[in-house]
Amino acid sequence: MPTVAIAIFPGVQALDVAGPVDVFSEANRFIAPQDRYEVTLLSAEPGPLRASNGMTLVADATFDQARQPFDLALVAGGPALPDGAAPDTRLLEWLSRAATQCERFGSICTGAFALGHAGLLDARKVTTHWQHAAQLAEQFPRAHVDFDRIYLRDGNLVTSAGVTAGIDLSLALVAEHHGPHTALAVAKRLVVFAQRQGGQSQFSPYLTAPADDTSPVAKVQAHVMERIRESFTVKQLADVAGMSARNFARVFVQETRVTPHEFVERARVDAARKLLESSDAALKAIAYDCGFGTADRMRIVFTKRIGVTPMQYRERFRSG
Template identity: 40%
Template structure:
């Protein structure tokens, strides 16, 4: 039997770390070790700026190793879990400096949820596509405008930097890393053991856009959004929508953004994207037919929409998520 080379995974934590952001991916790697029949595949360590006990968000004390005691060149995967200290995303000058100084020596760098803020502070998100929890996406983009923050994906791989959304998305990220390292069969075995879905890939949306929009506290535009969902093939420009609610275009733009956290045009785009996604998963319609049915008019328009939001084509999305037979209407 060939000798197994252990893959070092270092979790870099700061006070207020979220236990699920940390424990979910850690358990996935640990379960992979448990199921392995050829030795320890992943060596797991937890590190912090000074070492010693670090208090987690629920108040539990977590033993850690000081980053000064770790050789960065030995780290195959660095994972920065999210969390908050005083209700704000993590900010740690010492950890950010260490990540910045050693990023070139580390195999791949990952974040879960608001852990992306530390990667942004370290200066390694510039020019990269980035994911975080959807509630923090706008703030991450504001703080680090050189990054390309995307609202929808569960996780994103951009070269050697992987970023993921919040909470359970960290498990999806870990499963993707395991699949890359050990193969899909091993990742599926881990997923089955954890009783989670292996089919959630990075292109899948974090949440249902209509559901999230209409469940938002204080959203006074729920009736308008119902109307949009039932009239996706119409010309849904600012003038049409503002006229529908009896507002000037300027007031409508401002009030809609205040109520929902996104611009009207981003909302229309998101509704069309989700409608198209559901059709790709649940029907045998061609991409061209779906594009017309959701108001994108042409297949190329829908293609651009999917690439911009998910980083994949509609056909690739269907191949990943559809439970329909593979002999679909698409070529």
């Protein structure tokens, strides 16, 4: 019988726990009794604890009691984990033990920060919630953080993106052990996609406000977004910044971590996403207004950047 342990703690994200638990529970409907999942919730202290949404959760055992190896050991995420304070040492000790004892271990959402504090992310490919991926990379620079993946496997380490991505990861594990037909049956029961198209980029904005909105780089960014229909060269943008092209390109990358070309393309994608969400305009009109030129070019960029076509994006995120 596959055994699954999920570590919880005060302030845990309830859906990070409930999503995977429901996937494994529903999977038990479709597999032989001897192969059914047995899920155990673990915490530092016995008794009830409050999730971040106010829900009360009760662990089945404490970390000290759970000395046995599990087939899969996961730590759920929580809104406070990215803040920098190290989690309970009992949780970290259990994670360190689980990483050596268990066939597979990993995290849901921001649970990756707990893995990082336990020293388990060094030289590993990992993902987490798009909103905190940069923080994870900064706090644990030896980790290779993928900002876009819904879930990721690196050897015996598995990590998922934000919140509901724990369902995607769990479905993938069910498919691996019991076949895609079982995973599809579970997905239908939960009314979710068995395999979600695209990555986290379709949910996250590409552009963030500059640290100094009076800087030459911020001036260039505003110039691009106000004239998103136009084409731009590095020389033209450097003139807006009042710098040489070479110096401008260097300063731009230093401040934004992307090239000017990359920024312009991301700005076009974000502008197009807003129109796809809020208007009924034809794709060719949106492509022209956002500087792609043609609907085909916009489709190519969307597929490369966020893993879905403009039409698929509109179908998922159109408001009203």
